[in-house]
Amino acid sequence: MKVDLFDFNLPEELIAQTPLKDREASRLMVLNKATGELKHETSFRSILSYVKEGDCLVLNDTRVLPARLFGIKEETGAKVEVLLLKQLEGDRWETLVKPAKRITEGTVVSFGNGKLKATCVGVSEFGGRIFEFSYDGIFLEVLEELGQMPLPPYIQEQLEDKDRYQTVFAREAGSAAAPTAGLHFTDALLEDLKKKGVHIAFITLHVGLGTFRPVNADTIEEHDMHAEFYQMTEGTARLLNEVHQNGGRIITVGTTSTRTLETIASNNDGMFVESSGWTSIFIYPGYEFKGIDAMITNFHLPKSTLIMLISALAGRENVLQAYEEAVKENYRFFSFGDAMLII
Known part of the structure; x- marks a missing residue:
C-alpha cells in the first residue's frame, strides 16, 4: 500500500504551537467509523455526551522525561544535543544525537559542568548512539535539573509550563514524548466520567x-516500527475483560493505548492478560482490531504512522474526508491541537 495514499494538504499555521490555557477547551470532532458522519463540538468536555455507563476509557500513564540534554564533547568543547529515547539496561540509553557523525565509540559528552557524563559505547540499529551515563545521586533527579522537555520538531515555540506537556495522570517516568490525546483531560473531567x-x-x-x-x-x-516498552497490570486486564463481557465499549485514549491493547489482545486470542514487554506493532488498513471499540485521538500529520492507524479503525476515505473538513474548519493539529473521537 502506497504511503502517498495518506497524504493531505496541511497548512503549516494549523499545527498548534502552544497548548490552550484550559485543557478541556480544545474542540472535538466526532467521526462515526461505520458511516463517515461527522459532528463538531466546541469543547472536549462534550465527550461526556458520547460515553455511557459501563464503557471504559483506557489512558496511558507514562510520564515524559526531560530527555533533551545539551552538552559539550570533552575532547573538543563542541556543542552536542542528546535526546534520550530508551533505557536499555542500568545506565545505558539509546539516544538521538546532533551532530551524530562526530560521536563515535569512546566519545565523552559532559552536561552541566560535569554533573552528568555520557560515554558512547555503540551505534543503535536506527543510527542513534548508545550512551553509558555516569553521575552522582539519582539519575532522574539529575535529569530534572539538567534536561529540557523533548517537544516535537514541528513545535517552534518554547513551552512556558513544562507540566502542560504532561497528562494530569502521568506517573510512570520513561517517555521521550507525551501521549498527547490524554492532554485534554482534567481531574474534574475524569471525576465526572x-x-x-x-x-x-x-x-x-x-x-x-x-x-x-x-x-x-x-x-x-x-x-519498520521502533520497539516501545508497554505494561498492563492484572487489575486492568481483569477490568477490560469484564467490560467486554458486560457489553461495554473499550475506548482507548491515544494511539499509544491502542497499540498496547492490540498487542496484548493479538497475543491472547482477543483477551487481556497481565503482561509487559516490547511492542513494534504497526497498525494500518487491513488490520482487524481485536481489543478496542472506539478511540480518542488528536489530528495527525500527513503520511504518518498515526494517520495510518486511525485509518485502519475508521477507513482511509472517512479519515481523509474528516481531515479535509478539519482543515476547512481550522482545527488545530497534532500534540497541542484539537481532538477527534472515532466511535
Missing part, C-alpha cells in the same frame, strides 16, 4: 523513537 459510571483504566507505554521517525519508504510494508 466516573460519576457517570464510566470505568477509567491505565496502561503504560513509553513513547520512543517511532514518534519522531517519518515514513520514508514508498510503501507501508517497507516501514
Whole structure:
C-alpha cells in the first residue's frame, strides 16, 4: 500500500504551537467509523455526551522525561544535543544525537559542568548512539535539573509550563514524548466520567523513537516500527475483560493505548492478560482490531504512522474526508491541537 495514499494538504499555521490555557477547551470532532458522519463540538468536555455507563476509557500513564540534554564533547568543547529515547539496561540509553557523525565509540559528552557524563559505547540499529551515563545521586533527579522537555520538531515555540506537556495522570517516568490525546483531560473531567459510571483504566507505554521517525519508504510494508516498552497490570486486564463481557465499549485514549491493547489482545486470542514487554506493532488498513471499540485521538500529520492507524479503525476515505473538513474548519493539529473521537 502506497504511503502517498495518506497524504493531505496541511497548512503549516494549523499545527498548534502552544497548548490552550484550559485543557478541556480544545474542540472535538466526532467521526462515526461505520458511516463517515461527522459532528463538531466546541469543547472536549462534550465527550461526556458520547460515553455511557459501563464503557471504559483506557489512558496511558507514562510520564515524559526531560530527555533533551545539551552538552559539550570533552575532547573538543563542541556543542552536542542528546535526546534520550530508551533505557536499555542500568545506565545505558539509546539516544538521538546532533551532530551524530562526530560521536563515535569512546566519545565523552559532559552536561552541566560535569554533573552528568555520557560515554558512547555503540551505534543503535536506527543510527542513534548508545550512551553509558555516569553521575552522582539519582539519575532522574539529575535529569530534572539538567534536561529540557523533548517537544516535537514541528513545535517552534518554547513551552512556558513544562507540566502542560504532561497528562494530569502521568506517573510512570520513561517517555521521550507525551501521549498527547490524554492532554485534554482534567481531574474534574475524569471525576465526572466516573460519576457517570464510566470505568477509567491505565496502561503504560513509553513513547520512543517511532514518534519522531517519518515514513520514508514508498510503501507501508517497507516501514519498520521502533520497539516501545508497554505494561498492563492484572487489575486492568481483569477490568477490560469484564467490560467486554458486560457489553461495554473499550475506548482507548491515544494511539499509544491502542497499540498496547492490540498487542496484548493479538497475543491472547482477543483477551487481556497481565503482561509487559516490547511492542513494534504497526497498525494500518487491513488490520482487524481485536481489543478496542472506539478511540480518542488528536489530528495527525500527513503520511504518518498515526494517520495510518486511525485509518485502519475508521477507513482511509472517512479519515481523509474528516481531515479535509478539519482543515476547512481550522482545527488545530497534532500534540497541542484539537481532538477527534472515532466511535
